[in-house]
Amino acid sequence: MINNNIFTSNRLVRNLILLLAFVLFTSVEAQYFGEKIYSFVNVPNSARRAALGENVSLSNEELCFAFQNPSLLDSVHEHKIYATWAPIANAGLNINLGAIGYAFRKTT
Numbered sequence: 001m002i003n004n005n006i007f008t009s010n011r012l013v014r015n016l017i018l019l020l021a022f023v024l025f026t027s028v029e030a031q032y033f034g035e036k037i038y039s040f041v042n043v044p045n046s047a048r049r050a051a052l053g054e055n056v057s058l059s060n061e062e063l064c065f066a067f068q069n070p071s072l073l074d075s076v077h078e079h080k081i082y083a084t085w086a087p088i089a090n091a092g093l094n095i096n097l098g099a100i101g102y103a104f105r106k107t108t
Contacts, residue, residue, distance in 0.1 A: 045099040046084055063101055077103040 044050035046064035
């Protein structure tokens with residue numbers, strides 16, 4: 001009877017060590033990609049910006065680049081309007097993304 005208690009306690013200790021190792025060495029991430037909560041906000045607002053990549057310092061007459069980098073606004077952007085719409089099909093979700101912008105004349 002003493003031998004059965006020894007084997008039972010050894011099995012219990014071994015199972016507890018395995019459970020503890022499993023809990024300590026596994027990772028659980030709650031956020032999408034494990035970095036940001038609102039990662040859907042980083043969706044590009046124009047096809048050209050999506051093709052050029054994330055960090056664009058291109059200065060041209062397109063107003064859509066001002067959403068990412070407002071320092072690119074210049075006098076050539078005055079009284080221009082920008083609108084875009086894109087459907088996003090991700091994992092069966094029906095999500096629509098839209099953006100609209102208008103560049104006012106700077107008054108001093």
